[in-house]
Amino acid sequence: NNDSEAKVRFKMKKTRIKFTEGKFQNKVEMKLNPQPIWYINFDAGASSANIDLSKFKIMEANFDMGAASMDLKLGSPLEETKVSIDAGASSITIRIPEGAASEIRVDAALSSKSFDGFEKINSELYRTANFNDSVNKFIITIDSGVSSIDVTRY
Numbered sequence: 173n174n175d176s177e178a179k180v181r182f183k184m185k186k187t188r189i190k191f192t193e194g195k196f197q198n199k200v201e202m203k204l205n206p207q208p209i210w211y212i213n214f215d216a217g218a219s220s221a222n223i224d225l226s227k228f229k230i231m232e233a234n235f236d237m238g239a240a241s242m243d244l245k246l247g248s249p250l251e252e253t254k255v256s257i258d259a260g261a262s263s264i265t266i267r268i269p270e271g272a273a274s275e276i277r278v279d280a281a282l283s284s285k286s287f288d289g290f291e292k293i294n295s296e297l298y299r300t301a302n303f304n305d306s307v308n309k310f311i312i313t314i315d316s317g318v319s320s321i322d323v324t325r326y
Contacts, residue, residue, distance in 0.1 A: 204228060209250070216240060226269075230255075237262055245326070248272065249308045259316040264310065264322065270325040273306030275299045283319040290323065 204210065209229045214221070217238040225233065226247040234244065238258045245267040246255070257264060268274055276287055278296040290298040303309060314321060 192247075222283045230251060235259070243267075246272075248296065249274075249310045251308055253308075253310050255310060257312075257314045257316070259314075261317050262312070263321045264316065264319060265320045266321075266323045267326050268310060268323065271299050271302070273303045273309035274312060274323075275303055275309065276312045276323060278314045278316075278321065279320060280314060280316040280319055283316055283321055285321045286326050287323045 180202050185293060206227045206229070209231050210225075210233075211231055212233040213226075214223070214233070214235045216236070218240060219237065220241045221237075222243045224245045226245045228247060229250060230246065231250055232254045232321070234256045234268075235244070237243055237257070239261045240259060240265045242257075242259070243265045244255075244270070246253070248269055249272055255266070270289075274290070278285065278298070287298045290300055292298055312323070
């Protein structure tokens with residue numbers, strides 16, 4: 173704790189491995205308080221992550237992944253909610269609210285990209301039509317190798 177700020181670091185040193193009907197499982201479920209403004213750093217190697225942040229106030233979220241599968245659901249943006257994803261060969265799905273102003277900066281030349289409701293500004297920049305006029309917005313940066321990247325609306 174430092175004044176009004178608290179840092180929590182969660183690191184798995186020893187993991188419990190569970191085998192269920194021949195399948196390997198190494199699962200973590202974490203619940204967060206929806207009241208504070210969150211700054212999240214997620215560092216994972218080869219993994220599968222289903223992350224629902226739709227009920228939380230996210231100021232910044234950074235995801236560093238190797239060969240991974242990620243399904244990320246975001247809620248309403250704050251004034252400028254920054255989301256950064258650095259991934260290897262991955263499958264990335266980001267779900268954002270319908271009508272949320274958003275910008276995507278992407279460096280993923282060898283990846284398939286589908287950005288629902290975004291206008292292509294250039295080969296590395298995509299924006300929603302309401303981006304310049306909105307106070308609250310997402311700034312999403314994606315740097316990946318050979319990946320499948322989908323941004324959808326809900």
